[in-house]
Amino acid sequence: MAENHQLWGGRFTAEPSEYVQSFGASIHFDQKMAAEDLHGSLAHVAMLKHTGILKGNEADQITAGLHTLQEKLAAGKLHFTIENEDIHLNLESLLTAEIGPVAGKLHTARSRNDQVATDMHLYLKNHLHTILQLVVELQKVVVNKADQHVETLMPGYTHMQHAQPISYAHYLMAYYEMLQRDYDRFEFNLKHTDRSPLGAAALAGTTFPIDREYSAEQLGFTDVYQNSLDAVSDRDFILEFLSNCAQLMMHLSRFCEEIILWDTQEFQYLELSDTYSTGSSIMPQKKNPDMAELIRGKTGRVYGDLMGLLTVMKGLPLAYNKDFQEDKEGMFDAVDTVEQSLTVFRGMLDTLTVKTDNLAHATSHDFSNATELADYLASKGLPFRQAHELVGELVLKCIQEHKYLKDVSLADYQALSPLIAVDVYQALDPRTAVARRNSLGGTGFDQIKKQIAAAKAALQ
Secondary structure, eight states: OOOOOOOGGGGGGSSOOHHHHHHHHOOOHHGGGHHHHHHHHHHHHOOOOOOOOOOOHHHHHHHHOOOOOOHHHHHHHOOGGGGGGHHHHHHHHHHHHHGGGGGGGGGTTOHHHHHHHHHHHHHHHHHHHHEEEEHHHHHHHHHEEEEEEEEEEEEEEEEEEEEEEEHHHHHHHHHHHHHHHHHHHHHHHHHHEEETTOOOOOTTOSSEEEOOOHHHHHOOOOEEEEEEHHHHHHHHHOOOOOOOHHHHHHHHHHHHHHHHTSSSTEEEEEEEEEOOOOOOSTTTTTBOOOHHHHHHHHHHHHHHHHHHHHHHTTOOOOSSSSGGGGHHHHHHHHHHHHHHHHHHHHHHHHOEEOHHHHHHHHHSSSSSHHHHHHHHHHTTOOOOHHHHHHHHHHHHHHHHHOOGGGOOOOHEEEEEETTTOHHHHHHHSSHHHHHOOOSTTTOOHHHHHHHHHHHHHOOO
């Protein structure tokens, strides 16, 4: 009768076929958690020694072997095989090769179920800190850019139509606020990620007198799971992360869409640095915003990571199921995509040129000051609805005569309403329109300066 040589193969009489082994193996992607797996094992053996479950000399021998594996991993000298199927069995096999059969005692009071959960918590916790820092670095660029353009005017849009004149800094600070919400969400995500499942074993805990708080402390976790079933089957912290990533990428994608649009010949509001642009293989004149387009495209990729894991999780009974093997690649992918996108976007925004003259021209050659005229009439006592109708009729007339509100003569204005005086032209000036909007959170220059000052203080 054929034998099964897997580490779990005691009750089996036949080896899985090579095709089945390959299909079931996860080592080609979960090796990304090799460092975390070794870290978790060091904490576990320290706990086994601390509680007396393992003799001191055995624990020390295992610890020394794990340190050797850490050194080999750092040097790129560890080689993994599909036969050992995942990172846990690969490292256990390599540890056995280093120190002999005593390596088998490392798995006392532990299962791959709590082991892999611990690895993922450690991996994601580390990368959450990286992503939080990258969000802050992008916010700094946004705030610095805004600080340079407080008095740069631009058309504000609704429905992609000129609506009212605003400060370009006001526009930028809207994205600062979005990024701050992203930061807050990732920071809250840490609360659920910074929790140790180690010691939950397969699903029911263990008969050994383990100390889960001790191993959690060794790993730098601030909390432990209070229910062993939940500990091995919880992937909410990853779903939360992927949801946060999806929202962050959506914000970057919206920003990229406007950069792409405003970098066109039709708008010419911005120009991207050559460093973040590419050319065409056939059209010599082309300068394409490929990095902005790529970030916009990668947003769909991260959405897919979220929907993939939500779908995997939706029908799973407690506790561990092999379906959980599908929880890692989306997490790894989202981590890589978000970290790269934040880094590229930061450089792209920092180096782009704002064409202030073109923005100013667009603001002064439109009807985005129509609300100013309506407000002007309302401030003189005319009911706003009447003022709105009068101004709408005047705008139509100006369009038909190919002119703007600033070009209407005082006599024509006074024919429209005797309430209008020569000060109307000051009210219609885009700079006046922006400066006067000093309601809390408005585009007024004083309000923008307050927003920027508050942001700088928060970022410090």
